[in-house]
Ligand code: UDP
């Protein structure tokens with residue numbers, strides 16, 4: 001008998017939890033040949049999410065709950081859920097806001113049975129997604145693929161199934177600043193894609209502000225690609241060469257052809273502006289990487305669990 005664990009990060013989802021549970025129950029009841037477990041990770045929700053989850057756990061032993069001491073973010077919550085599962089044959093990750101239809105699970109499971117290591121889902125159309133968000137997301141994927149040389153399919157979501165062997169590799173990953181599915185894609189396991197249409201969020205608001213999304217995008221780029229760093233190098237060379245040429249031209253005019261063409265001050269200004277530009281850009285780029293190194297080196301625990309329910 002196969003065993004599948006469903007991992008659900010929860011942040012401010014008090015109203016969605018009972019509905020999600022009902023839908024999950026309906027879907028999993030349709031696949032009785034599989035043993036099911038749900039691991040809900042409450043990411044320090046300020047609302048009643050945690051007690052709603054505990055209510056479920058009281059009546060249903062398959063419901064396991066991890067409560068964080070504070071909000072650590074979705075990527076970390078997903079990681080904690082996957083870490084907590086140590087014996088299933090596959091893990092399915094699913095958002096709590098009902099944007100990921102549990103009804104797709106049977107199709108994902110059969111793709112897995114067909115030999116896929118990762119079954120990823122692609123959201124074909126999301127109702128009411130703002131233009132800026134759509135443009136931003138497609139730009140991100142284009143940039144990411146270019147820079148990291150790693151195929152990241154756009155519009156894929158965190159709603160995915162991972163085979164045990166993927167989960168085992170994931171458990172060895174220790175980096176802190178993480179894009180959960182980026183790490184999974186990076187492993188290179190055999191991935192099959194399944195499509196679904198996303199509805200709007202059922203209750204509450206998306207908790208990802210643009211600032212958070214931009215932050216996530218920058219983090220992904222620096223943790224998966226050294227291109228920005230090299231880019232600084234190329235830019236430095238370009239600027240140095242062109243300023244060198246301009247300077248040569250200026251000096252040639254100054255001393256040989258036409259001494260009045262450039263004032264000495266103009267020459268100095270050109271030299272300085274270019275040098276300052278180069279230095280600032282290099283420092284900026286290097287700082288991004290040092291930031292990443294810093295978070296790795298500090299080596300704090302990834303998350304802090306306050307309470308665990310229904311784990312033996
Ligand atoms: N989430 C979380 N921690 C956070 C923010 C979100 O665990 O700090 C969960 C949230 O409860 C939901 C999922 O991550 O299950 C996706 O969040 P949301 O719907 O806000 O993001 P979007 O759908 O806009 O990507």
Ligand code: MG
Nearest residue numbers: 095097099201
């Ligand atoms: Mg959502």
